[in-house]
Amino acid sequence: MSYSSTVQELIDQLGKLPGIGPKSAQRIAFYLLKSPSEEAIRLAKAISEAKSRVSYCPRCFNFSEYGRECEICRDPKRDHRFVCVVEDAQDVEAIERTRQFSGRYHVMQGAFSPIDGVGVDQLRFKELLGRLNVESVEEIIIATNPNLEGEATAALIHKYLQPLDIRVTRIASGLPVGGDLEYADELTLGRAFEGRREVVEE
């Protein structure tokens, strides 16, 4: 291997990104080396600024900047009576794109999967219950992924919320089972929102 250590380090770091194999990493590295300095520096700056500025919203655990509440939680036009529970921040984006939901969110930051070391304590259950004690929420819409972990998370949320007098709904599985909410198209996701139903005892 005749790459200089600087080039090799760049290829190695790019290769750690999800979906970037060794060939893509090399291709991107050479692209960056050939591109105008400003462009590459702008990318480097975007990464470091995102890391220094972006943290989690103290209310809903979506991404937010400077430790403040996120833009959705701060928006007075959002309907505080509805809280949509999702696994990840990407899912907030996906739902926002449908323009079907005007309430607020709660990001669990994962899905229940003890085999992967993700139990109740790793998720934002406690914080969700804390919110329900102080916020006057009328409906919780569970929009976890329609796969094994997502369903388990949904079942747990339902169990935890049963003692409280709150309507709990689950978005309809218009989504293909086993799919990933992040990649659903707006129409399907919008339909799933429309078709949400009461969670009932099985």
Place this chain on the structure above:
Amino acid sequence: MSYSSTVQELIDQLGKLPGIGPKSAQRIAFYLLKSPSEEAIRLAKAISEAKSRVSYCPRCFNFSEYGRECEICRDPKRDHRFVCVVEDAQDVEAIERTRQFSGRYHVMQGAFSPIDGVGVDQLRFKELLGRLNVESVEEIIIATNPNLEGEATAALIHKYLQPLDIRVTRIASGLPVGGDLEYADELTLGRAFEGRREVVEE
């Protein structure tokens, strides 16, 4: 769109990279936001250091650091009588991996393609002729890509070098090793026929 401007800037910058679509850019951005700070910062640093340190070798126009000659040109063990002409720095890597060539390189930094605005002046022709005046080169091995632009570049190099008393060769085109004759395209198979060689006892 509810991304904060910092997150959006990160996604935009990532989306400019080759082979990275909007979905991948978003996925990588969220991955970086969730990953440990050191890892993301290390990537940002790798990019900016590569841009500040890496430039072109003044002899062969491969990438090199701190404006010095590249490692291959500086290596006293490389055979200076052989110069392999390639289009891009990636091609140097590909040939190095074969461990079949111990000479030096000349990177044209592109291929002749007037329709894309790449003429003789955009390539490193002048610098190649300059080298041949001062270096005692015995053979130029043309290893440009076996496509339209690469062949045009090869033909031009051959034309420019004809007045000089230097052997000019072209790497063979033919069936890839492990390939299937049945699935080879006509052009490749034609080349393989043209380039046929005596079967000799080994």
